[in-house]
Amino acid sequence: MEDLHVYLRSITPGERTSLSVLASLVHNQATVLDLGCGSGALGQHLSETRGCTLDGVTLSEAEATHARPHYRRVVVDNLESCDLVATFAGSHYDFIVCADVLEHLSRPEQVLAACRQLLQPEGRLLISVPNAGYTGLIAELLEGEFLYREEGLLDRTHLRFFTRRSLARFLGEQRWAIDSVDTIARELPESEFDAAFDRLPPSVARHLLGAPDALSYQFICMAHPVAATQPAWAPSTTPAAPAQARFTAQLYLGHNGHYSEARKLTASGVIGQERQTLHFELPSQYMPVTQLRLDPADRPGFVHLYRLALRSADGATLWQWSADTAPRSLLAATPHSQIVWQAPLPPAAGATLLLLAGDEPWFELPIAATLLTACPQEGTTLEVELGWPMSADYVALSGTVRPLHDRIAQLESDCRDAASRLNHVQTDLAAAQNRSQLLEESNQATARQSATWQQEATRLQNDLAELSQHLHTIETSTVFRATRPIVHAKMRLDRMLGRSQQPSPHAEPAITPTPITPPQHPVDIIVPVYRGLADTRLCIDSVLASTNQSAWRLVVINDASPEPEVTAWLRERAAQEPRITLLENPDNLGFVGTVNRGMALSADNDVLLLNSDTEVANDWLDRIRAAAYGDQRVASVTPFSNNATICSYPRFCQDNDLPEGWTTADLDALCARTNPGQVVDVPTGVGFCMYIRRAALAEVGLFDVENFGKGYGEENDFCVRAAQAGWRNLHALDTFVRHFGGVSFGDSKSPRERAAMETMRRLHPRYEAEVIAFVRQDPAAPARAALDFARAAARGRPLILAVMHDRQGGTLQHVHDLARLLASQAGFLVLRPVPGGKVGLQLAEAGSDSELRFALPDEFDALLDTLRALGVRHIHFHHLLGHLPLIRDTLARRLGVTHDFTAHDFYPVCPQISMIGVQGSYCGEEGLAQCHACLRRQPAPDNVGIEAWRAEHADLLLHARHVIAPSRDVLQRLAHYLPTARYSLVPHMEPGSQHGWPPPAPRPRAPDAPLRIAIIGALSAIKGADVLEDTALAAQRSGAPVEFHLIGYGYRALHTQPRARLTVHGRYDDADLPALLDWLQPDLVWFPAQVPESYSYTLSAALRAGLPVVAPNLGAFAERLNGRTWTWVEPWSRSADEWLAFFQQLRQQHFIPGTPPQRALAVRAINPGSDSLPAPAQDATDWYRGPYLDGLLPAQATAPLPRELIERHLVATQVLSAPRGAVLGLLARLRALPALAPVARAIPPRWQARVKDWLQR
DSSP: OOOTTSOOOOOOTTOOOHHHHHHHTSOTTOEEEEETOTTOHHHHHHHHHSOOEEEEEESOHHHHHHHGGGOSEEEEOOTTTOOHHHHTTTOOEEEEEEETOGGGOSOHHHHHHHHHHHEEEEEEEEEEEEBTTOHHHHHHHHTTOOOOBSSSTTBTTOOOOBOHHHHHHHHHHTTEEEEEEEEEEOOGGGSTTHHHHHTSOHHHHHHHHTSTTTTEEEEEEEEEEOSSOOOSOOOOOOOSSOOOOEEEEEEEEEBTTBOOTTSEEEEEEETTOSSEEEEEEOOOOSSOOOEEEEEOOSSOEEEEEEEEEEEOTTOOEEEEEETTTSOTHHHHTSOEESEEEOOOOOGGGOOEEEEEOSSSOEEEOOOOHHHHHTSOSSSOEEEEEEEOOSSSOHHHHHHHHHHHHHHHHHHHHHHHHHHHHHHHHHHHHHHHHHHOGGGHHHHHHHHHHHHHHHHHHHHHHHHHHHHHHHHHHHHTSTTGGGGHHHHHHHHHHHHHHTOOSSOOTTOOOOOOOOOOOOOSSOEEEEEEEOSOHHHHHHHHHHHHHOOOOSOEEEEEEEOOOSOHHHHHHHHHHHHHOTTEEEEEOSSOOHHHHHHHHHHTTOSSOOEEEEOTTEEOOTTHHHHHHHHHTSSTTEEEEEEEBSSOGGGBSSSTTSOOOOOTTOOHHHHHHHHHHHSTTOEEEOSSOOTTEEEEOHHHHHHHOSOOHHHHTTSSSHHHHHHHHHHHTTOEEEEEEEEEOEEOOSOTTTTOHHHHHHHHHHHHHHHOTTHHHHHHHHHHHOTTHHHHHHHHHHHHTOTTOOEEEEEOOSOOSHHHHHHHHHHHHTTTTOEEEEEEEETTTEEEEEESSTTOOOOEEEETTTTHHHHHHHHHHHTEEEEEEOOOTTOOHHHHHHHHHHHTOEEEEEOSSSTTTOTTSSOBOTTSSBOOOOOHHHHHHHHHHSOOGGGOOHHHHHHHHHHHHHTOSOEEESSHHHHHHHHHHOTTSOEEEOOOOOSSOTTTSOOOOOOOOOTTOOEEEEEEEEEOTTTTHHHHHHHHHHHHHHTOSEEEEEEEEESSOOOOTTTSSEEEOOOOOGGGHHHHHHHHOOSEEEOOOSSOOSOOHHHHHHHHTTOOEEEESSTTHHHHHTTOSSEEEEOTTOOHHHHHHHHHHHIIIIITTTOOOOOOOOOOOSOOSOSOOOOOOSOHHHHIIIIITTTOOOOOOOOOOOHHHHHHHBOOHHHHHHHHHHHHHHHHHHHHOGGGHHHHHHSOHHHHHHHHHHHHO
16 A cells, blocks of 8 residues: 555656756766655666665655665655754765755755765755746736645745746855756646636736746756855746747547547647647557547637548548538537537638637537548547637737727718718708609608618618627627727727617617508408418418408418318318408419419408418407508518517517417407507518508519528518518517417428528628617517516406515426416416515516516515506515515515415525535534524624524514425424414425326346436535535545436536546436436436425426435435335435445445335434424315415406506616626636636535526526
């Protein structure tokens, strides 16, 4: 066994270290005194290779034991107190070596004085010392840090520090003349200071790299004694060119999905060099290579990736990817980690932009395994052409940004020219109007020309806004410091041009409409049909059943449907219904040709294009037509729909299901009642249901058959052409038409979408920018919000306000489940805290994007007025974390309503939420003295004492109708502190039940198969992230046949393969978890929680999957797992080694033979509370539909919220998302840095929770 406390070193041939350089200065057969010889590496090398005779001094007997075989004599003593002259009396040496010794001594001059007496007349002193002027150390000092470490330049045992000059001065003062000074260089990425250097401003970084000895890590000095003091001089070995900051790239050679450190290649590149090529020569392999994994750099930053190429020895290209020619999404679709594939750079750049978000970013190369195994064994090379322009090199960065500024300047010049031309046109128009009313037609032509110029100016402004947004992204990125001068210049330009920094998110252009009277002609409702009988029947029947006053006829066109039942039904229905005009195409014309045929039937009728997979209701057509004639220049009108991109509801730009319990007729009537007559301008209509005025159709023309084929993009092209001609496209906010999506024209939609978008880019280059600008502005947001809150208060149901924290997780899931369960009996709103002392009010349904915010306490009365206007009749407190005390103390009283409280954790009695002690795990609940000590370390909000904290929350709980908890463990703990509350034990509602879920039935494992353990969820320290990592590291060290899989992520970067037996699979959607578990096929699921859990939805997922479970004896686990087979409830406080031994025991005793454990006795969780509590409700669903709803105040009749109130308090999510996303992205990147993992682990749990909260919003 090696002495673990002994620092063992060796000298390897070909390796340049301080010991190897010192050894090279010693001649053969020399006598050497090695002061601070340690374990004897230098002595072993000199005795074995040069026949030298050595004596040594070391501080440790353990080190001396290692050294003695190679030395004539080894003395164990302290150089600070040892009398060297007496100890080695009678001996004189050719060389005395002080290898990394002087810096550890408080008085090194005493050692040098002894050396003078022990040297031969021609003898030499050899010294190695660390360089205190190393660039990385200086960078850390510039950040105000001087951090001692276990080893390196700031070894915590160093007492003296030297630079080249100070070393020369010190030796000269001690009367030693320097013969030579050599250096050991170390690149920054290989040092302990790489992170600090990367944070320096570029100009400072360049200055430091250009300094002498910038990358000299150690000095090697040879000197001889002289009689007089010497000047402070030391020969310099500074290179002619400045040092360069470098990064390291690595290529891992994989076999059948496995990688190891032993099979990797390394290359380095220059930070700041815009384009460079790294070469990896693949060695001859005894094991075939089936995949390659590239780690492009060893630090966060931005990288431009130009080309990847695999070449044979003769230069032939075996495989290649290029940003110029290959799909950029090809790499993004491969397995990768800590890499964000950014939007492509402008085409001229010829590169894809990668954001490296951690210290170990990697991605697999999409090279077929057959190609790799067939590669020649010798000379195959992978070339990686990349650039790092956005880190330490300011010149390269400014070269990237400068073209954007040039483009902005050009656009601004074009905009001024367009504005000048517009002014001339408007002047001519005013003169023409004054001269004569007879020139009306000429005036109209001029007005159209004016509209064209306005459209041109708007497009230019949109382009300018898009580029400005791109610059804003750079400003908020990690390289903002490097671009500060350019950013300041842009801000000055913004001020000169009068551009607002905070545009009004929902502002609409000031347009004064000129309503006109609709003509008497009927509207042709054109329904092209290709396939899908059920959808077609629903569509046509809904049109015929609608109650419109406008005249219309239904034109149904069968576009050669391949389904005979469709053709037969259409013919039968048309024969029965005189309002249907049925046309049949002999051959398939496609959507565009079919619609054009319908629009050409009449020269007078307006048309309404209606997909065959839609459903209409009520007087839908009357409202759409009213919007079309609300202004004389309206070309198209599109209503709300569940599946209509920019006209979608309830979620903007998404495909939605109808809200649960709502029909098409319900939503359409709600729109008519809530947003009567409201419209907004849109850059394009959406063709599923689009009204087109005949006047616009006559001027603009039919759909473009030549460019848009079967369909998709034709309505966008028409609307753009109409807008160019001065017409408006409107979104009607008072009408809803359901759109099922995707049945009219088969399964070829995706290729057509891509082709159509390419055609739109070619025909209308500014179209995408206009749509992006519209999405960013989102003028229909207030209308959607009005519908959301009207929905919550509709149908005469009592409205319940759920007060909760602003995190994700089980509390939010429970509120959503409760809202779905009681949807027919009660409406639900959610009130959550928002940073800045605000609260946000929104619907209690997943994905709701309408939120009203109120700043407290100033807008507390406005919040109360809003809740009264909506008809809130009851408050259900789920969590108070983040809320001001007035929410807890006065909200229910001021509203005059009842309230309940659900305990999702222990916040009412523990400000640390989950009974977390100062050590970051379960505190044990040892009494008030312990709580006082805890709060001194981690104070409660507003520094409230524990007695006052519990008293303030007790008032809320004691006045609640019900204090509800999902487990007996929660109620026992709460009752220990608040015994008189009215408790109700009600499990959470979930599909199935604990007794209905399948029992585990694992199959026997092969004797050599590892035990596969899954851990589910977002792991904080208190959820067991550190315990998991330590156990996985222990498994790797010991070679135990156990592997861990985290389906989720940790609060920091966890050590993974190959350093630890851990694979992190990343975030997941709850709906995907069953499939993930089925794919992974774990042997068991482990819950390493360090605090009591109140319920655990992730445990439910494991039970639902029928998997064996290992859980701690804390919280609700024990009671939920009681009596279940293949289940273990174990002590929560085990060490990593104890957990690993336990898992190996399970593998050997149960999983290999397939033998279930004996059914254990019921395990009671660690809990100070009493067992004398009510039994759980027989059925959670019955309890919530019965006792929970009983006694609620009846619903009140309400009116829609005023639009002014909505606009005042509505959150501009699109506008606010960019800076917030940048901040959260930075936090996520910092949290993911392995170098910061010890820091993250040391953060108090309360602050860990806050970080998790920020990252999940």
